[in-house]
Each structure stands twice: as structure tokens, then as C-alpha cells.
Amino acid sequence: VASESAGTAAEAGAEATARFRANKTIGAASSQERVARLAGRVIKAINDAVFEEQVTYDEYNALKSWLIRVGEDGEWPLFLDVWVEHSVEEVANSSRHGSKGTIEGPYYVPNSPARNTPASLPMRESEPGTPLLFQGQITGLSGAPIQDAKVEIWHADDLGFYSQFAPGLPEWNLRGTVLADAEGRFQINTVQPAPYQIPTDGACGQLIAAAGWHAWRPAHIHLKVSAPGYQMITSQLYFPGDPHNTDDIASAVKPELMLDVREQEDGQSRVTTYDFRLDPE
Ligand code: MBD
Ligand code: FE
Secondary structure: OOOOOOOOHHHHHHHHHHHHHOOOOOOOOOOHHHHHHHHHHHHHHHHHHHHHHHOOHHHHHHHHHHHHHHHHOOOOOHHHHHHHHHHHHHHOOOOOOOOOOOOOOOOOOOOOEEEOOOOOOOOOOOOOOOOOEEEEEEEEEEOOOOOOEEEEEEOOOOOOOOOOOOOOOOOOOOEEEEEEOOEEEEEEEEOOOOEOOOOOOOOHHHHHHHHOOOOOEOEEEEEEEEOOOOEEEEEEEEEEOHHHOOOOOOOOOOHHHHOOEOOOOOEEEEEOOOOOEEOOO
């Protein structure tokens, strides 16, 4: 615990950029017509803002040097996932009937250690934070149980740090893949995550400070819930009473994603139940 720290924005950014490059198929098939239409719209939106706001050369040059710094700090994944992904997610999943999802964000790592339910996430021997039992059931739209369902889960620790993106944490800390039972039920022992502040010492932090915004996301648990024959749900779940549920910097909170967290009788731990209904493929 002693060696755990935020690290620098550039370290977290470099990791997120490398992960993105390794895991995603970039430049997927888009027709020339589509590229011209989308790029044309974005460029026009910028030019419209220049005219409407009478942008000066000082402002234009500030933008240019800031954009250069976003790349230097490896913060393109962070910038896009915080300020753009929420609308892409809404468009992508608008015709689903099952459980709502929300954005993936920049800190997902595939192939986390797999364990059968009931499971504890990989964590340190005396992992700081309030113990949390997260449980639920994965069903189809009708509510019928689904076989071979799994929950990939990842979240920040009690200081707000993600393993593999902040120094001093074990590789898979608070990341795991939990295989549900034959009825789609799962029980996962973890600790409650802290609210998350996006790095303040990089390009995104510089923008936030210059604009007088804040850098906070409410405490959240990330999930990917999947089963053969069903559409995967990428989601996040939130804790009632978090002051940033109403002003998430990443605009990724939805009322359907709020947990109902109960104190256990021992007064030291909490339990919450959340069910997922998956759309067929
Ligand atoms: C996070 O933990 C996150 O979930 C998002 C969306 C952006 C930055 C950090
Ligand atoms: Fe997150």
C-alpha cells in the first residue's frame, strides 16, 4: 500500500494509449463518402465556432499547442472517453430492450483472472476500503436464466487508483472475470471503490483547470456482462449519495445504473444486488 501513488498523467496516458493500440481494430471499413461526410461535419463545426465566437490567433495557437500536448501525454483515450464516448454509446445501444449500459472508459484490460462464483476479486492481503458483496442474476429479456454467463469487473481501489494504470499496485488488483452458475447467478466479494479524479497534471487536467471545471467521476464499478448468443453489456454501477452522481465529468451516469447498497449486520461490510437482462444477438 505504501508504494501506491497516482503516478503521472503521462504514465497513465501512455499505458491507456498502448492498450488501445494493442486491442482495437482501427480504421474499420468506412466508405469514402462516409469519411468525407463525418470529417466534413466535424471540421465545419469547428469553423462555425470560430466565426460565432470570433476566435483570435492567440486562442487558435493555444488550441494547437494543447492538442500537441494531448498526444504527448497519451491522453487521446482519456479525452475521447470522457467527452465523446457517452454519445457514441447512446447511439450504439438505442435499440436494446434489456439492461442499460454506459461507456467503457480508458481502463479496461481484457483477460482478467477467471474464477467461479462465489468469488473474491484479486486484491491485496489487507486491501483498504469497505468490503462489498456484489451479487445478482443474468437473464434473458423474459427473465429466464442464462447458462455460461460471465461478469468481467474492474474498478478503482479505496484511493481511486486503477491497477495497471497507477504505479505500486499488483497487476490484476480489483480486476476479475467471474463465471456465473447454471442459473446465471453471481456473487463477487470486493471493496467499495473511491470516487475517481482524472489526472490533473496532463493536458486534460490543464483544460479542466483553465475552464474552471472539476475533474471528478463519482465512485463506480465497471462491468462487461456476456453469455453465448447474447449481446454483451458494457456498464458501470454507481453508489447513491455520491456528490458527483449529478455532475460526472464523463456524463456516464444514468438513473438505471444506481445501486441499492445495504449495510450488513456486522456494520463493517455492505451488500448490493443488481440483475442484468441481456438482449439476444
Ligand atoms: C475512468 O475511471 C473512467 O471510468 C472514465 C470513463 C474516464 C476516466 C477514468
Ligand atoms: Fe472508471
